[in-house]
Amino acid sequence: MAETFVTEPLDTGREAGREATDVHTRRTGTTLVITIDRPRARNSVNAKVAALLAGALDELEADPGLRAGVLTGAEGTFSAGMDLKAALRGESPDVPGRGFGGVTEAVRTKPLIAAVEGWAMGGGFELALACDLIVAARDAHFGLPEVKRGLIAAGGGVIRLPRRIPYHLAMELLLTGDPVSGARAGELGLANRVVPPGRAVPEALLLAERLAANAPLALTAVKAVARAADGAPEADAFAAQRTMMSALMATADAREGMTAFAERRSPLWTGR
Numbered sequence: 001m002a003e004t005f006v007t008e009p010l011d012t013g014r015e016a017g018r019e020a021t022d023v024h025t026r027r028t029g030t031t032l033v034i035t036i037d038r039p040r041a042r043n044s045v046n047a048k049v050a051a052l053l054a055g056a057l058d059e060l061e062a063d064p065g066l067r068a069g070v071l072t073g074a075e076g077t078f079s080a081g082m083d084l085k086a087a088l089r090g091e092s093p094d095v096p097g098r099g100f101g102g103v104t105e106a107v108r109t110k111p112l113i114a115a116v117e118g119w120a121m122g123g124g125f126e127l128a129l130a131c132d133l134i135v136a137a138r139d140a141h142f143g144l145p146e147v148k149r150g151l152i153a154a155g156g157g158v159i160r161l162p163r164r165i166p167y168h169l170a171m172e173l174l175l176t177g178d179p180v181s182g183a184r185a186g187e188l189g190l191a192n193r194v195v196p197p198g199r200a201v202p203e204a205l206l207l208a209e210r211l212a213a214n215a216p217l218a219l220t221a222v223k224a225v226a227r228a229a230d231g232a233p234e235a236d237a238f239a240a241q242r243t244m245m246s247a248l249m250a251t252a253d254a255r256e257g258m259t260a261f262a263e264r265r266s267p268l269w270t271g272r
Contacts (some may be wrong), residue, residue, distance in 0.1 A: 054102025081122030100155030143179030
């Protein structure tokens with residue numbers, strides 16, 4: 001829920017001669033790059049963008065050849081959050097059952113990496129927090145300014161930020177509404193990688209390649225156990241993990257992984 005912030009554009013997402021389509025996807029190897037493409041609105045999220053983002057996640061989940069996704073924004077801005085003009089017209093940036101932008105409450109089985117250039121404000125920051133990994137340009141800006149408008153970061157910001165960084169630091173960002181740079185996000189542990197401006201997507205793709213080298217069912221299991229363990233009593237978390245591990249041990253990929261290790265070769269994953 002953020003107003004639109006103005007930054008100098010940096011072309012990191014748009015191909016030459018291609019018109020804006022609000023959200024577009026492109027496949028790079030086993031990675032689906034999902035780009036919010038409303039640069040004139042600083043990639044803010046309206047109802048159409050939310051629906052398209054939800055559809056892009058469905059595309060990622062449905063294709064067995066895709067192992068991970070990268071979420072980014074066109075022309076040097078990740079997302080300025082909720083489109084306030086659209087909201088005043090009565091549009092909702094939420095998708096039922098999937099939350100803000102069709103992302104923040106969606107249950108996903110495949111890893112999603114945020115590649116952040118420029119501003120990730122309000123809902124934009126919440127989109128990044130909903131991802132599994134974050135790559136940030138050094139000069140990016142992350143902020144949850146909702147309290148400056150009499151609101152709270154209700155797309156997951158108030159819930160997730162204190163789980164990602166120390167409580168008192170999270171509360172400073174939530175209570176002041178002041179942004180931090182990508183470099184500071186790295187220092188706080190919010191970003192997995194901090195890179196020079198314009199390098200967020202390439203670095204995110206390299207990270208996605210590293211994930212794709214691992215067993216897809218194991219990646220799904222890691223996400224499922226982490227989700228089940230979040231806030232759960234330790235005994236319940238271990239119970240969920242035992243169930244998942246038992247299922248994994250019965251897969252062809254688990255046998256392939258152990259066999260490949262014994263034979264000193266790279267495994268050939270089938271997702272079965």
